[in-house]
Amino acid sequence: MNGSDPLKQYKERRDLETSDEPLGEVSAGGDAPIFVVQKHAASSLHYDLRLESGGVLKSWAVPKGPSMDPAVKRLAVPTEDHPMAYAGFEGVIPEGNYGAGTVIVWDRGTFANLKEDKGFAASLDDGHATFRLDGVKLRGGFALLRTGEGGKPRWLFFKMKDGEARPGSDIAGERPGSVLTGRSLEQVEAEEEPSDLPDFG
Ligand code: MN
Numbered sequence: 384m385n386g387s388d389p390l391k392q393y394k395e396r397r398d399l400e401t402s403d404e405p406l407g408e409v410s411a412g413g414d415a416p417i418f419v420v421q422k423h424a425a426s427s428l429h430y431d432l433r434l435e436s437g438g439v440l441k442s443w444a445v446p447k448g449p450s451m452d453p454a455v456k457r458l459a460v461p462t463e464d465h466p467m468a469y470a471g472f473e474g475v476i477p478e479g480n481y482g483a484g485t486v487i488v489w490d491r492g493t494f495a496n497l498k499e500d501k502g503f504a505a506s507l508d509d510g511h512a513t514f515r516l517d518g519v520k521l522r523g524g525f526a527l528l529r530t531g532e533g534g535k536p537r538w539l540f541f542k543m544k545d546g547e548a549r550p551g552s553d554i555a556g557e558r559p560g561s562v563l564t565g566r567s568l569e570q571v572e573a574e575e576e577p578s579d580l581p582d583f584g
Pocket of ligand 1: 423425429430431444482
């Protein structure tokens with residue numbers, strides 16, 4: 384393996400002995416790249432947008448969540464690359480861990496790069512990617528655009544104008560639950576609260 388581990392920061396931030404989050408492994412993808420949006424009730428509620436690129440999930444925290452309205456441009460703050468296996472993670476990150484709180488898989492599917500002259504990874508490097516999402520809730524063209532100068536990169540995440548756009552809609556409010564299990568954040572929290580019992584093994 385050449386160069387640095389893209390999941391170094393992911394591993395450094397977590398104690399995977401106490402959290403059930405997946406191990407940090409770079410892995411080959413399937414035929415079509417995948418995306419996931421996880422709803423995360425951490426210290427403040429946000430949505431984590433993750434798109435497969437180079438064997439990892441490139442990640443952004445979107446405080447207000449995705450919108451199907453092209454007029455609504457959401458702030459997206461880049462966060463560390465996550466392992467591919469994270470796309471299936473739904474559960475409770477225990478207190479005291481990085482990102483402690485409940486996670487549900489709010490949407491999941493595949494995506495396709497819409498830039499004809501450039502690959503998806505190169506588009507992200509350039510700070511302007513356009514792609515088609517084929518999820519359960521999010522469908523059609525979307526864009527990620529890097530904005531602002533200086534030390535803290537900020538991106539905008541928004542729906543492109545097409546036949547699947549829904550002006551005036553509020554998809555995060557209308558469809559709040561998990562696409563994996565149908566559960567709400569509250570149900571997952573109640574059902575999967577980690578035990579405080581000591582390990583007697
Ligand atoms: Mn998060």
